[in-house]
Amino acid sequence: MKIQHITTQPIDGQKAGTSGLRRKTRDFMAPQFLENYVQSIINAIGGAAGKRFVLGGDGRFFNAEAIQIILRMLAANDAAQVITGRNGILSTPAASHLIRQTQADGGFILSASHNPGGLDEDFGLKFNMSNGGPATETLTDAILAQTKSITSYAMMDSPDIDLTAQADTALGNTQIRIVDSVSDYAALMETLFDFDTIAGLFQSGFRMRFDAMHAVTGPYAKAVLETRLGAPEGTVVNGTPLPDFGGGHPDPNPIWAHELMGVMTGPDAPDFGAASDGDGDRNMIVGRGAYVTPSDSLALIAAHAHLAPGYREGLSGVARSMPTSAAVDRVAAAKQIACFETPTGWKFFGALLDAGKVSLCGEESAGTGSGHVREKDGLWAVLMWLNIIAATGKSVAELMADHWATYGRNYYSRHDYEAVDSGKANDLMNGLRDQLAGLPGQSFAGLTVQMADEFAYTCPVENSHTTAQGIRIGFAGDARVVFRLSGTGTQGATLRVYLELLETDSAKLDMPAETALAAVIAAAEQIAEIKAHTGRDAPDVKT
Numbered sequence: 001m002k003i004q005h006i007t008t009q010p011i012d013g014q015k016a017g018t019s020g021l022r023r024k025t026r027d028f029m030a031p032q033f034l035e036n037y038v039q040s041i042i043n044a045i046g047g048a049a050g051k052r053f054v055l056g057g058d059g060r061f062f063n064a065e066a067i068q069i070i071l072r073m074l075a076a077n078d079a080a081q082v083i084t085g086r087n088g089i090l091s092t093p094a095a096s097h098l099i100r101q102t103q104a105d106g107g108f109i110l111s112a113s114h115n116p117g118g119l120d121e122d123f124g125l126k127f128n129m130s131n132g133g134p135a136t137e138t139l140t141d142a143i144l145a146q147t148k149s150i151t152s153y154a155m156m157d158s159p160d161i162d163l164t165a166q167a168d169t170a171l172g173n174t175q176i177r178i179v180d181s182v183s184d185y186a187a188l189m190e191t192l193f194d195f196d197t198i199a200g201l202f203q204s205g206f207r208m209r210f211d212a213m214h215a216v217t218g219p220y221a222k223a224v225l226e227t228r229l230g231a232p233e234g235t236v237v238n239g240t241p242l243p244d245f246g247g248g249h250p251d252p253n254p255i256w257a258h259e260l261m262g263v264m265t266g267p268d269a270p271d272f273g274a275a276s277d278g279d280g281d282r283n284m285i286v287g288r289g290a291y292v293t294p295s296d297s298l299a300l301i302a303a304h305a306h307l308a309p310g311y312r313e314g315l316s317g318v319a320r321s322m323p324t325s326a327a328v329d330r331v332a333a334a335k336q337i338a339c340f341e342t343p344t345g346w347k348f349f350g351a352l353l354d355a356g357k358v359s360l361c362g363e364e365s366a367g368t369g370s371g372h373v374r375e376k377d378g379l380w381a382v383l384m385w386l387n388i389i390a391a392t393g394k395s396v397a398e399l400m401a402d403h404w405a406t407y408g409r410n411y412y413s414r415h416d417y418e419a420v421d422s423g424k425a426n427d428l429m430n431g432l433r434d435q436l437a438g439l440p441g442q443s444f445a446g447l448t449v450q451m452a453d454e455f456a457y458t459c460p461v462e463n464s465h466t467t468a469q470g471i472r473i474g475f476a477g478d479a480r481v482v483f484r485l486s487g488t489g490t491q492g493a494t495l496r497v498y499l500e501l502l503e504t505d506s507a508k509l510d511m512p513a514e515t516a517l518a519a520v521i522a523a524a525e526q527i528a529e530i531k532a533h534t535g536r537d538a539p540d541v542k543t
């Protein structure tokens with residue numbers, strides 16, 4: 001086996017977005033694209049020699065080939081050990097756990113999360129650090145700098161490694177360890193939740209439907225829910241991971257998980273429904289006829305986490321991304337714990353978790369998690385809900401009704417305008433920026449602006465500063481609209497409009513969100529002139 005040093009040159013467009021580098025699969029398959037990016041990561045972390053890495057992905061199209069390329073490159077760069085799941089499969093939270101458990105120096109995670117997979121769809125690569133969490137901005141900036149100056153990469157001239165068996169093998173000086181993709185993760189879950197009580201719930205006839213959306217959580221959910229907790233076989237549906245996710249969007253929200261929504265609102269709805277995304281870090285929670293928004297789910301978990309053994313001591317603090325609703329802030333205030341507001345992206349929670357300032361975090365984008373790993377964790381959120389349901393004996397609808405009666409309801413909706421011309425989207429955002437100073441005091445659709453700014457964040461642990469994280473406009477009466485361009489799209493720009501209104505009147509806690517938010521929606525249009533800028537009459541997706 002020979003180490004080859006192959007000459008290359010910088011390739012444009014290797015700037016990471018909200019969560020690693022995400023591109024069309026064909027771009028990743030283009031000559032030297034993946035190789036350049038992997039070597040740039042290795043260069044940015046000061047080389048791979050003598051280091052241990054975790055490597056795995058969500059099984060989407062090109063996962064298997066990419067794993068082999070990265071193995072050959074890590075070996076050629078003299079890594080000491082690479083740990084991967086069988087067939088190169090690891091969910092994102094399982095990869096994060098493995099990095100922490102094995103004290104690895106970092107991990108390479110192959111996924112484009114909830115984006116569709118396939119030759120004509122999306123692929124992605126992100127590097128996680130030794131704490132198990134996504135690379136910080138300092139590191140992603142260093143990686144980007146390397147992509148712009150790269151001249152060569154190292155590659156082992158060797159055949160593919162057989163990843164089907166759980167075994168140790170060697171590639172040059174590098175040990176390749178192939179582990180069961182699920183068992184360490186499942187064991188971790190058992191330390192956090194009351195498996196006996198949850199198993200009792202299933203024994204008593206409680207019915208659940210977990211939709212794995214043909215993505216990576218299928219084997220994890222089957223192992224935990226059906227094998228360990230005794231839920232009946234068939235509780236997990238669409239549980240075999242497919243390279244193209246069955247042609248669907250593996251994105252757990254009412255739009256893309258409409259099959260599950262149909263069942264949960266139908267005549268034979270089970271007690272509890274849940275779904276996860278392509279790489280297993282997102283979640284959707286739905287009761288019988290009762291969809292729970294991610295922001296509400298975070299707040300409910302904050303209020304009840306102490307019912308799960310891993311959180312019995314209570315939470316040290318909570319954090320949410322800025323566009324996430326303030327529902328969790330109200331719980332934090334009542335419990336007198338700190339509440340942090342961070343920019344969008346899980347990477348901003350890492351430092352707060354490492355410093356012990358928070359033990360629960362979440363985002364409106366269907367991510368919830370805790371200090372057990374440094375990623376959001378879909379199945380973890382589902383188990384937390386099961387634990388809360390088992391401990392309280394209440395249904396999802398009852399839990400939410402009680403929660404709103406106690407804390408008020410933060411009505412919430414997100415309107416997405418997808419594949420908008422980037423120039424037009426930027427014009428809209430610039431138009432908002434220009435108006436900011438003059439907005440306070442003005443009224444739109446009966447709502448008076450109280451504050452308007454562009455969100456910036458200074459991490460209280462690392463002191464790093466992040467700017468331009470979305471325009472927020474607060475109205476009198478606890479209403480808010482946030483405008484932001486997505487950082488994960490691969491086509492044009494996606495404008496996200498986040499709408500929120502707090503209602504504390506007990507007679508008004510049961511309205512459709514779009515009705516409750518009508519004035520906020522109208523004010524958002526008046527201020528941003530979305531129709532004029534985008535040429536769209538309505539959002540593509542409302543969640």
Ligand code: G6P
Nearest residue numbers: 018019345346363365486487488
């Ligand atoms: C990824 C990140 C999340 C983030 C989301 C935002 O899923 O892991 O932490 O909330 O992207 O996506 P957006 O498209 O709104 O930038």
Ligand code: ZN
Nearest residue numbers: 113114279281
């Ligand atoms: Zn994901």
